Amino acid sequence: xxxxxxxxxxxxxxxxxxxxxxxxxxxxxxxxxxTLGILGPNGAGKTTIIRMLLDVFRPDAGEIRVDGGLxxxxxxxxxxxxxxxxxxxGLYQKRKISDVIxxxxxxxxxxxxxxxxxxxxxxxxxxxxxxxxxxxxxLSKGMSQxxxxxxxxxxxxxxxxxxxxxxxxxxxxVRLVRRLVLEHRERGKLVCLCTxxxxxxxxxxxxxxxxxxxxxxxxxxxxxxxxxxTDYQVTVDIDAAPEGLACVDRVERxxxxxxxxxxEGRTLSDFLRExxxxxxxxxxxxxxxxxxxxxxxxxxxxxxVSVSGEAK
Amino acid sequence: xxxxxxxxxxxxxxxxxxxxLIVTFGLxxxxxxxxxxxxxxxxxxxxYVVEGLSTKVGVVDETGLLEHAKRYEADLExxxxxxNEKGTEIESAARRFEEMFEKIAPDDSRTFATLxxxxxxxxxxxxxxxxxxxINHVETEAIDxxxxxxxxxxxxxxxxxxxxxxxxxxxxxxxxxxxxxxxIRGGDEDGASLGAVTLYELGAGDQFVEVNQIQxxxxxxxxxxxxGLLIFALMLNAGFLVAGVAEEKENKVIEVLLSMVRVDxxxxxxxxxxxxxxxxxxxxxxxxxxxxxxxxAWAGSEAIGFEWRPGVILISxxxxxxxxVFYGALLVGLGSLxxxxxxxxxxxxxxxxxxxxPILMVVALVNxxxxxxxxxxGWFPLFSAPTMMIRLATGEVPIWDIxxxxxxxxxxxxxxxRVSARLFRIGALMRGQSMxxxxxxxxxxxx
Numbered sequence: 233x234x235x236x237x238x239x240x241x242x243x244x245x246x247x248x249x250x251x252x253x254x255x256x257x258x259x260x261x262x263x264x265x266x267t268l269g270i271l272g273p274n275g276a277g278k279t280t281i282i283r284m285l286l287d288v289f290r291p292d293a294g295e296i297r298v299d300g301g302l303x304x305x306x307x308x309x310x311x312x313x314x315x316x317x318x319x320x321x322g323l324y325q326k327r328k329i330s331d332v333i334x335x336x337x338x339x340x341x342x343x344x345x346x347x348x349x350x351x352x353x354x355x356x357x358x359x360x361x362x363x364x365x366x367x368x369x370x371l372s373k374g375m376s377q378x379x380x381x382x383x384x385x386x387x388x389x390x391x392x393x394x395x396x397x398x399x400x401x402x403x404x405x406v407r408l409v410r411r412l413v414l415e416h417r418e419r420g421k422l423v424c425l426c427t428x429x430x431x432x433x434x435x436x437x438x439x440x441x442x443x444x445x446x447x448x449x450x451x452x453x454x455x456x457x458x459x460x461x462t463d464y465q466v467t468v469d470i471d472a473a474p475e476g477l478a479c480v481d482r483v484e485r486x487x488x489x490x491x492x493x494x495x496e497g498r499t500l501s502d503f504l505r506e507x508x509x510x511x512x513x514x515x516x517x518x519x520x521x522x523x524x525x526x527x528x529x530x531x532x533x534x535x536x537v538s539v540s541g542e543a544k
Numbered sequence: 545x546x547x548x549x550x551x552x553x554x555x556x557x558x559x560x561x562x563x564x565l566i567v568t569f570g571l572x573x574x575x576x577x578x579x580x581x582x583x584x585x586x587x588x589x590x591x592y593v594v595e596g597l598s599t600k601v602g603v604v605d606e607t608g609l610l611e612h613a614k615r616y617e618a619d620l621e622x623x624x625x626x627x628n629e630k631g632t633e634i635e636s637a638a639r640r641f642e643e644m645f646e647k648i649a650p651d652d653s654r655t656f657a658t659l660x661x662x663x664x665x666x667x668x669x670x671x672x673x674x675x676x677x678x679i680n681h682v683e684t685e686a687i688d689x690x691x692x693x694x695x696x697x698x699x700x701x702x703x704x705x706x707x708x709x710x711x712x713x714x715x716x717x718x719x720x721x722x723x724x725x726x727x728i729r730g731g732d733e734d735g736a737s738l739g740a741v742t743l744y745e746l747g748a749g750d751q752f753v754e755v756n757q758i759q760x761x762x763x764x765x766x767x768x769x770x771x772g773l774l775i776f777a778l779m780l781n782a783g784f785l786v787a788g789v790a791e792e793k794e795n796k797v798i799e800v801l802l803s804m805v806r807v808d809x810x811x812x813x814x815x816x817x818x819x820x821x822x823x824x825x826x827x828x829x830x831x832x833x834x835x836x837x838x839x840x841a842w843a844g845s846e847a848i849g850f851e852w853r854p855g856v857i858l859i860s861x862x863x864x865x866x867x868x869v870f871y872g873a874l875l876v877g878l879g880s881l882x883x884x885x886x887x888x889x890x891x892x893x894x895x896x897x898x899x900x901x902p903i904l905m906v907v908a909l910v911n912x913x914x915x916x917x918x919x920x921x922g923w924f925p926l927f928s929a930p931t932m933m934i935r936l937a938t939g940e941v942p943i944w945d946i947x948x949x950x951x952x953x954x955x956x957x958x959x960x961x962r963v964s965a966r967l968f969r970i971g972a973l974m975r976g977q978s979m980x981x982x983x984x985x986x987x988x989x990x991x
Contacts (some may be wrong), residue, residue, distance in 0.1 A: 246986075286803045288969065316803035322796030327557070338549045339804040383800075393803075 233264025233314065234299060234390045236285065241294035243280055253410055254280040256446040257294070262439065266389065267413065267423040269437035269454070271528060278426050279319065282393055286316060310391075312341050315384035319390040319395040323376055325369040329360070332368060333383065340387035347386065354382045358408070360443045373400050381409060385416075392416055396427040407531070410436065430525035438525065442531055451532055458521040461530065466492045468517045476507045491520060546805045550813025551820065556822040558784055567780055568825045569832075602662045602671035603706060606679040609713030610655065616712045653706070666692065675706045682714070687741050692747045703741045707849045772903075773826060778868055781822040782896060783889075785814060785872055786879040790888035791882060808965045812836040815872035822868060859946060860933045866950065867929025870957040871895055877964025880971035881984065894981075898926035906934055913938040914945070922949045925956035 243255040255277045261269040283289045286295060293297050298310050298436050324332055341482050355361040358378040363371060371379060371380025377400050385392070392413070398406050413436055425437060433440060433454075440457060442450035450457055474480055474490065479498035484491045494503060500519060507514065558564055603610065654671060656662035662674040674690040681687070687703055747753035792798045801810055874895045882888030902909060902921055908917050913935045921931040922945065932949050935941045967984070 287806070288799075288802045311804055314803065316800060318796070318799045318803075320796040320799065322792075322798065322800055324792075324797055325795060335553050336804075338553065339546065339801075380800075 233420050234262045235261065235297075236391070236422070237261040237295075237297040238285075239295045241281075241284065241291045241296060242270065243277075243284060243289060243291050249417055250446055253446050255284070255291075255443075256311055256450045257445075258443070259294075260448065260451055262422055262424065264422045265417060265420045266438040267417050267425055267436050269428045269433045269440035270424060270443070271428075271433065271450075271524075272443035275445075277446040278443055279395065280446075281443070282316070282395065282424070282426070283526045285393070286311070312387065313390040315387075315389035315392045315394075317380055317384045317392075317394045317397055319399075321380055321400075323368045323380065326367060328365060328367055329371075329379065330364045332379075333364075333386065336383045337386055350386055351382070351389070354386065358382050362544060374402060374405060375481070378405060378408075381412070385412070390421055392421060392423045394423070396428065397425070398427060398429050398432055406432075430516070430528055434524045442528065444531065450527070452502075454524065455521070457527060458524060461522050461527045466494065466517060467520045468492055468501060468514045474503075474507065474512065475518065477503070477510060479503050479506055489516075546809040547813045547816065550805060550810055551817040554788070554814050554817025555824075557780075557822045558788070558818060559824060561784065564784060564821065564825075568828050572831075599673055600671045601673055601675060601706075602656050602665050603653045603675045603677070604656050604659050604662050605677045605710075607677055607681050607713075608709070609677070609681070609710045610706075612713035613709040663690070665844045666690065675703060677706065677710060680736065681710065688744065689741055690744045690752055692746050694743065773829065777822040777825050778864070778871060778899065779896065781818050781825070781868075782871060782875050782892070784821070785818045785875050786888050786892045787885055789876055789879040790882055790885040792874040793882070793888075794884055797915075798880075802969075807969045808961065811873060811876050811965055811968055812961065814876055815869050818872060819865060819868045856936050856939060860936050861928045862937070862950070863932045863953070866953045866957055867899070870929065870953060870960050871899065872923060873957065873964045876962075877967035878984075879973070895926075899930045902927050902931040902934055909934045910938055913940045914942070919945065923952055925953055925960075928953045928956075 238258055240258050241255060241258050242253070244251055244253045246252055258281065260268075270281060272278050280289060284291050302532070303507060333351045334344060334347055337344070337351070342350070352361075355364060358381070360371075360375065360382065363375070368376065368379070381394075381397065384394075394413070397409050399414075401409065410432065413423050413425070417436075417438075423436075425433065435466060437454050439452065440450065440454050441448055452460075467486070468474065474492050475483055479494050479502040481493045481495045483493070492503070494500075605611075653675070654665070656665065656674075659674070659676060662671070662676075665671045672691065674688075676688040676690065678684070678686055678688065687707065689703060743755040744752035745755050777789055789798075792801065805813070875892050878891040878895060879888040882891050905917070905921070908915070909921070909931060912918055918931065918935055921927040922935060922941075928949055932941075932946065936946070
């Protein structure tokens with residue numbers, strides 16, 4: 233399975249007073265069979281990270297390794313294994329869809345026959361088969377988006393780098409792309425997902441890296457990060473108020489339920505034991521974690537973020 | 545491999561462009577008309593002599609007619625003076641032809657008694673050309689011209705001026721024969737009469753040898769015409785190159801392409817693909833003009849001794865390819881800096897102007913193909929390819945000079961590809977920033 237590693241990577245643009253540190257000392261790794269979410273507000277350095285991985289930019293410092301070898305040495309073969317969908321979509325508007333597919337296939341190392349064999353089912357799946365002989369300019373924005381996704385996975389890549397793949401898509405096509413991502417992950421492919429749609433991050437990502445002003449501010453498994461940024465919370469459907477229990481910090485009423493926040497160091501077991509000892513009953517209980525969107529807003533919104541506070 | 549794929553598809557997409565098809569199939573007609581016009585002008589001036597714009601002329605007149613011409617002018621002046629004094633019409637021999645010759649240029653030539661004396665002046669550089677009027681001129685209309693070296697763009701009116709004065713001389717002589725009257729009336733209004741000037745230049749052993757001017761002009765015009773077509777193709781296809789890069793940047797396709805191929809592969813693929821399209825264009829033009837070279841070859845070899853110079857054409861083609869890759873690489877690099885097609889074309893003007901310079905200086909390059917200016921332009925990469933193609937057409941450039949220019953151009957092309965790859969890497973993904981030479985230099989330095 234493919235493995236990519238960034239070790240202390242930095243990249244700046246310009247010089248003197250106009251110098252911009254786009255990426256500062258960033259390290260992370262990702263392996264096939266998982267989805268890595270690369271998050272961060274606009275200008276955080278996400279796209280620069282991707283462009284360095286694709287060798288469009290070379291890092292000023294640090295190492296980028298693919299399957300243990302330095303990226304630059306294996307780039308030509310690595311490129312053949314990568315699917316890249318940039319945030320700014322681009323297609324040759326005046327060319328026929330079939331011509332664009334053929335050109336992309338050739339650049340991906342496929343013969344004409346291979347390109348045709350692989351494109352046909354994808355065209356059907358993305359409901360583009362009827363447009364194959366038409367010019368790209370005749371497609372709607374959503375269909376152009378689907379064509380780009382089709383082109384990116386034409387060569388059955390090992391690594392998918394999707395930058396905002398859901399923008400411009402209706403809910404039906406969002407599900408289509410989501411299914412595509414999950415299929416590739418299940419087949420042992422590595423998916424790198426850059427998106428501001430936190431619901432998709434929560435649904436698809438195993439691991440996330442959040443960036444802010446070029447630095448990594450959060451990195452680790454999704455659930456661990458959520459847990460680390462959550463005051464321990466239990467949602468209960470309960471008649472009697474849980475106030476007064478030793479482990480409870482505070483209680484908030486939410487519609488017909490109550491959110492119970494536990495004191496630091498107390499666990500769900502402590503809560504259940506104290507409930508039983510107090511003779512209180514409950515009809516339903518669920519463990520609550522802060523959503524990744526809340527984590528994103530709190531971290532990205534902070535004017536200064538301490539890297540030492542990140543989840544490991 | 546990737547370069548080849550990019551080149552092939554770039555070629556395919558280019559040759560399908562309507563603009564390319566129009567230029568390829570429509571332009572030969574225009575070019576044919578243009579070349580035909582140039583050839584007509586060249587052939588029309590072929591019997592003129594040939595040295596430089598400030599030519600110092602020496603005349604050896606064995607007929608004595610030029611002395612008569614001086615007397616005629618004196619008669620004419622006297623006639624005018626009398627008319628002004630008395631206010632009456634006075635008929636004179638000169639008066640009858642006054643209107644015909646009123647535009648004759650003043651005589652600024654030096655007269656020599658013998659050809660040997662004139663030759664001494666020619667050797668010492670006191671004069672540039674000897675006009676020799678033989679004793680049998682009245683019967684044959686013949687005039688001989690002697691120059692140190694024949695040059696294409698050196699045509700002046702010296703033989704015509706001499707011929708005009710010879711006609712003046714005939715007028716002054718009393719008792720004109722029918723043949724002499726025919727000479728006076730036979731020329732056109734400017735006194736020009738084609739085909740009666742025999743040109744000699746210094747050859748081996750410091751002896752004068754006759755120059756076949758038509759042969760010389762064709763010998764230059766064919767390779768130079770091909771060079772001109774090559775430069776023309778360069779200019780046209782460079783436009784497609786820049787437009788293609790700008791379009792990919794505007795469409796945001798470039799970022800996807802850069803995820804699939806290396807910058808240098810993409811750049812070279814584009815340049816080579818467009819070079820292929822340019823060559824195809826030339827082949828189409830050659831095919832459409834197919835009968836012309838055959839006629840020239842037949843007429844040349846049979847009638848005027850014209851010889852094809854395939855070596856010159858081959859070396860010109862090599863310089864064309866080197867030049868196309870050199871200019872093309874720079875065009876792609878600079879073109880990638882524009883935010884849209886219009887801006888990219890503006891930046892490309894930095895590169896498109898230099899190749900025009902040698903064309904503007906074609907007279908100087910042809911007259912002195914191994915002069916300081918010609919060599920300097922031939923060694924400076926921005927001017928090298930078109931300069932060398934023009935110089936090569938003269939057939940006088942030494943082999944070491946050709947090799948040196950080629951080596952400099954190859955090295956410069958390599959450097960241009962490297963520099964442009966750096967520019968392209970940044971420029972292709974940059975948005976909303978206008979460029980100037982200082983900013984471009986900064987980008988190169990800090991990238």
